[in-house]
Amino acid sequence: MGKGEELTTTKYLIHVQINATGIVEKPDVVGAIFGQTEGLLSNDLDLRELQKTGRIGRIKVDIHSNGGRSKGDVVIPSSLDRIETAILAASLETINRVGPCEAEMHVIKVDDVRAVKRKQVVNRAKEIYESMMKVAAPESIKMIEEIKESMRIHEISEYGDERLPSGPNVMTSDAILVVEGRSDVLNLLRYGIKNAVAVEGVNIPKSVAELTKEKTVTAFVDGDHGGELILKELLQVGKVDYITRAPHGKEVEDLEKNEIMVALRNKTPVEQLYGTKSRPKPKMEDKVSVLKRILKDLEGTGNCEIFDDTLNSLKEVKVEELYEEIKNSNGEIYSIAFDGIVSQRLVDISSDKGIKNLIAFGVGDIVKKPDSLRIITN
Secondary structure, X not given: OOHHHHHHHOOEEEEEEEEEOOOOOHHHHHHHHHHHHOOOOOHHHOHHHHHHOOOEOOOEEEEEEEOOEEEEEEEEEEOOOHHHHHHHHHHHOOOOEEOOEEEEEEEEEEEEHHHHHHHHHHHHHHHHHHHHHHHOOHHHHHHHHHHXXXXXXXXXXXXXXXXXXXXXXXXXXXXXXXXXXXHHHHHHHHOOOOOEEEOOOXXXXXXXXXXXXXXXXXXXXXXXHHHHHHHHHHHHHOOOOEEEEOOOOOOHHHOOHHHHHHHHHOOEEHHHHHOOOOOOOOOHHHHHHHHHHHHHHHOOOOEEEEEOOOOOEEXXXXXXXXXXXXXXXXOOOOEEEEOOEEOHHHHHHHHHOOOOEXXXXXXXXXXXXXXXXXXXXX
16 A cells, blocks of 8 residues: 555544563564564454455554663554454554563553544635635625624723723733734734733823832834824833844834744843843743743643743644644744643754753653753643
8 A cells, every 4th residue: 555545544543652671673563563462353453454355554663772771652544444444443542562671561542533624624724814814805805804804803902090991811911012002902903912002192191100010011102203292201100121123114013924923032121222221031940930820720621832932822722733833833932831741853953943941740751952952841
């Protein structure tokens, strides 16, 4: 059976973790799987026969040894139905030896490949939608933008006695963005940034001035004279930790996602620009406490939360999407808290992308950890 055929007929992927009390290699594992399940089930579920007929794909083994023990992962593609796949997966846990070594196999999960295909459909649909937008008539674009705008309006909140436009996370987030107006808040919401509050003019409202004393504050202003006026007033009546600006001549409300992320990544400490005394940067221990508290809230959700270097929440995604999210990032991620275990694969991609902190409930078998990456467990 060819590689393409295996991919198109596979319905499920059985993921198994193996632990052995000695040094074993891939052929030992494959041999144990075939040898110790032989005769256990009916002929219809005999592994050798299933592989010959193409109902079981090529068994993939990733195993490594450390300290006289071996640990690894096994993936078995199945085109059987759900019940047969479950029976076959359970039979793997009866294996108690690999080669000359005592061993234990545990089924971690069974992935539905069709769910992956559905995700591919969604991603492709997004690409098709974007291409449609490029050729859509101006009237159509206007209608679509009106609908998008109305959807974003539902997310917008109000803060303080002045009922200032704000994102829904302003009160709960440890870090906030201070922007000029309602349109800025709406544009940030469009890209999932929910901790911005607008001052609605040059005169800084009292509620915002007080709020800045309790949070880590980034002033995100337009790249024009009006942005400078707001910034000067904010520095006089409130506390600002970081400053960033839209590109010269642009406004925050008009920025695309990549421009916003670049601006936030390149924010500058206020004392570096003005020599004024700003709130001290939180110590790492303070950040650790905050991240551990966030991790506790994530327990059992299967989610992860992604932060920049001031603990501003950039995004929340499912744990199974985390690797791709990191892979597609452009250096804006500083810390990640997630409901899971830190693996070597995650350490490697995090190090490549310049991530500084991984916060999780445990650590797997990490062979190599760079000094630049800190792993924090609850």
